[in-house]
Amino acid sequence: MYIDTHAHLYLEQFNEDIDQVLARAQNSGVGKIFLPNINSETLAAMNNLGQQYPKLCYPLIGLHPCYVKENYKDELAIIESELAQGQYYGIGETGIDLYWDLTYKTNQIRSFEFQIDLAKKYKLPIIIHSRDCLDLTLDIIESNQDGTLTGIFHCFNGDKAQCKKAADMGFHMGLGGVITFKKANLGDMVAYAPQDYLLLETDAPYLSPAPNRGKRNESGYLPLVAMKMAEFRSQPVTEIRDFTTANAEKLFKINAAQV
Template identity: 40%
Template sequence: MIDTHCHIYAEQFEDDLAEVLDRAAQAGVDHIFMPAINFDSLPKMEQIAHLEITFHKMAGIHPTDINEGTRTTEEELYGYCSQDDIVGVGETGLDYYWSDEYKSDQEQSLRIHCKVAKQLGKPIVLHNRDSTDELLNIIEDEQDGNLRGVWHSFTGLEEEGERAIDIGLALGIGGIFTFKNAGVDEAVAKLPLQHMILETDAPYLAPDPKRGKRNEPSFVKYTAQKLAEVQGFSFEKTVQITTSNALELFGISS
């Protein structure tokens, strides 16, 4: 399995990182993709290692960090993302949940990330909270045939998922999808598995039956089980398809 979105470098894992990674490997996780919160995330990623798991780094500025005053330029972001060991641009996106005061700043940052992703041919990783229409409008506007990426932690309606796929995005399926009464499973059941990848967003948003606990990469198996159930595939087939999707999206050889 692949965890395509995991903040394994976060302070929540400082005390038991080795044990967390051992559990991930035992669960069958062999790739972990690490999105950045800001550029300070990158040195922390360098400290992560495990014999049985391959780690992949991304570079970018999270939209809530924009609210806190973090900014970047196209040139600076390009400098980070053009490094050979950076496989994706982000996470970036929009988040209007906490405040709508910084909408224009977040949108400007998102467009910078889109431009760099297109220049480098690397996928963009998109955070979305209370901003679906605005986010998809910007991606549609920036799409020139060279932009690809993922709507991380997909929580949309069926028609929103279809629109995202149509404009070149994969859907990142994570913990919220497994929550009872969230309704995300109903949309996911009607959308094509060929455009989905698995993620945890650890240490956040642990899936059922671990909801409320610190999330970790091994918990991706619970999301895979639920996804197999709603899609009508076997667990093995679901893992095979989502793994292939993830490797193709990020340009990683199997």
């Protein structure tokens, strides 16, 4: 069984055919899918999906850095009270994005640090989105690492040194469709990364792996990412599947018997 550690299957792109999308995922061998939240407006749809498919879809909760605006404290208050009531398997996605908009950089950092504290309080892994600021994000984790913090650098695109720094802090690399893009040049890092810190993800509906690049992504495409990882690491794809699944089960504290 594969685990997709990052897919936004509750978004409107899947309104018409979510049942078929999930059936295709299961036919491809994907047995569990983690759903990172975006903001307070996506909570209802995400939780509905989790309730409809309790053994397949696992909700996470957080505020995405691209949705940190002036009102981010109100958003975080909603996230915090939801977290206290519901069942969530991780905090995210959070992090910092300096690619789209620098206006709220300070607020993004504050929001990230607030969510790091929530992860510590609830002993949950944190799912990090970092774009155009990987060193800054790594430094923030380093200065907040008290030995209890765990999590994922989602869509990790760093070099070997950044990969080592993340793994040395106990953090995982979430790898998706981007590793199949020729110009991404991630082969050396993927080959080098310690096996215990690698995870598979799709980030559906975004970042569809080759040869489906540009189309809507879905969890059923996860084996395409696994095959690329197998090629870079010169390992059989069954080994990739098994260790990434074991890593995800351990990180999210999901028992294999619950399949």
